[in-house]
Amino acid sequence: MELTAETLEHVARLARLDLSEDERETFHRDIVHVLDLFDALIDRPADAGREPASQLREDIVVPHEDIAALLANVPRLKDGRIDVGRSL
């Protein structure tokens, strides 16, 4: 399966990256070169079966000692809350 320019465009959208025309060309060439190399190097079949399962722990909520210092890094604050803009 070849990485096409259209696939790269789709991947860039998923990755939330706006690429210039130059970047699209350079990254497409680089990625194809690197993956070609990796294909030759990695001595495992492509159908190596089910993925090994990850082990997940439970999330634990812990209050932060200094909320003001955390919020000081937020680019857009509105009434002490993070303004994330419209998503829809």
Next chain:
Amino acid sequence: MTHEHLERAIDRLGADPWNAFIGFDADAARERAPTSTDGPLAGVVVSVKDNLAVKGLAMTCASRFLADYVSPYTATVVARLERAGALVLGKTNMDEFACGSSGESSAFGPTRNPVDQTRVPGGSSSGAGASIAAGVVDAGIGSDTGGSVRAPGSFCGVAALKPSPGALSRHGLSDLAMSLESPAPMGRTVANVRELLTAMAGPDDHDPATSAFAFAPERTGPLRVGIVPQFFEAAEPDVAARVDAAARALTDAGHEIVEHSLPAVGDGLATYYLLNYAEFASAMQRYDGTRYGPLASTPEAARACLGPEVKRRILMGTYVTSREGRARWYTRALHARAAIARDVTAAFQDVDVLVGPTMPFRAFPLGERVSDPRALYAADVLTVTANLAGVPAGTVPLTGPGLPIGLQVMGATARDFDVLRVMADVERLSGVAA
């Protein structure tokens, strides 16, 4: 007394001709200096890689994206060093978000190798290595995901250790490929590295991986040292010859030398990068400009300032985990990693440590590989195995003509102090301190 050491370090840094530090502020360093001179590290001046949080100081990860970010807390490993009496001089330059092996991808400009300023210092902990090699600090904290303290250690002539997973808390380390990385000590001597590891290690409620970890006791008798032919075959002949001679000299310390083949090493580079890309792309999703980062109208606009290697890795990681690429790339890499870990674990049934060259070549000229990612990635061929297998690995500089060469020692998980012991033997018999 401790302040004299700090002032001496500030003098040695001068105008920082190596570009080893980011946003260096002598007054901030003086303010942080403790008034007490107690503790096992009293008077030891250290540098901290700029992907580790120090409360009140900027943490840029060498990226324009975080140019204005100020850490709201201090990383556990840094807090423990300060509690032991160490003085933090400042934050060191690195490859942007640790994406690099040469120290050239920082948004704040490349770091220069103090041994030869026309050459790379190795990365991604480039400033950490340079700050020690230049004699500015005694020791430093870097981080190691696939060789990021061992590469600068080898290229700059500095000792460094990537510890076992769980030995050091990752709380306050900007996580980029969390199954592979750890904070990692570097120092002028192996003794410096040992002191830092001892001061930083221990359980931390903020990092569950540390709670189940304990170092195995250091062995005192002769050790079985395995020479891995695959590591030597991948290195340039003169590097391989020097490392081979230093490894065989370990018989003078009473150790037994045997050959031990590690065939799965050949899968290491591709496996490492595929997993690094996947985890990195996932970790970078948080950099969307809402909680920190540049003021921008969309995540895409905020992420426009990321450097080319960071963008390339995000794209690769998104692709190899996508519906189109997952089976062919990511799943294969997970299986290859499991095979590599099995090979390495089995090796430590036969030998106590494995040795070989740390890097396949000496420090190369600045700019030589920067436009060819395949050539840059090839530099990591000998270091990634330890990260994939989850074992400790250190580098110790060898004495001799020309640019520095490092010898790598790998041990079984939790056997970090056996690794340090063999590194100290190499240092005594064949190292720059010999």
